[in-house]
Amino acid sequence: MKTDHGERTLTLLGTKGGPALRTPGVSFLPTSNLLCLGRRKIIIDCGIGVTQALVRAGHSASAITDIFITHLHSDHVLELGGLVHTAWTSGLQHQLVVRGPVGTARVWSHFLEMMEVDIAVRVLDEGRPHLCDLVSVSEYDEGVVEENSDFTVSSLRTIHPPMHDCFALNFISEGQKICFTGDTAYMPSLAGFAENARILVHEAMLQSGVDNVTSKTKNTDERLYRHLIASHSFAHEAGRIAHDARVELLVLSHLIPAERSIAKDDDWIAEVRQHFSGNVIVGADGVRVMV
Ligand SMILES: [Zn+2]
Ligand SMILES: [Zn+2]
8 A cells, every 4th residue: 555645544553452462363453543644644552563563554664753652551652662763764864753641751761771782883883863863752741732733632631540641632633533532441521522523532342351351361360350440441331422422433442352253343333332323443453544
């Protein structure tokens, strides 16, 4: 697929909830998204596999212009350093802007420290610009995150204990709103935040997924079950937000379970239909929708 300069699309790069990759032959990755708004190529979250998924979707790693991190759980940030470093070795020449909650700058500076031998060698031996000069990291809180000529971004703190700094993000561009919930328990105020969105990407789980994950993960205890229930949303709750917000399209992502052998698309949609009769996509890696 050739990339188009005027492309306005959302590509789901990783749609699995949680960091584990335990199912052999899996075709889904932890959370990452690509939002193309004309000349801006924006990554939302950097779960492991984001770089390869981006290239598979038809984009050079060096083409990305902006990265937003919703929170510092590893399924959203583990490959931040790897993505940016690969953008650099792929020919990055423009300034890359990374925005994330408090702690993101530290994640980045520690990555630079971890890779200091490689980075120094590539600057000296290959003539590359200094990586740290190409990347700016800024930390955001609730409110307006970014305003530029291509889009504006605002954030809303979600309910995702014990993470205090987890944010839903609204991107508004050319009069259209694309809302990403990040990770969140059912939160009625999200409906106001996502009101009239063209696309709402909402995290979602099913009870079968919660049961499966907690029984399969051998190195945790009952706290994992309690975390999932306290900090994430069921699919019918995502449907309720979509209904109350009157969104055009609901995209379910951060799926627990992502395995279609455990839950088929119809199982997800049946839950959503308790509250929402509009357009629904059950997320899968590589799915692309027009913005
Ligand atoms: Zn997550
Ligand atoms: Zn999380």
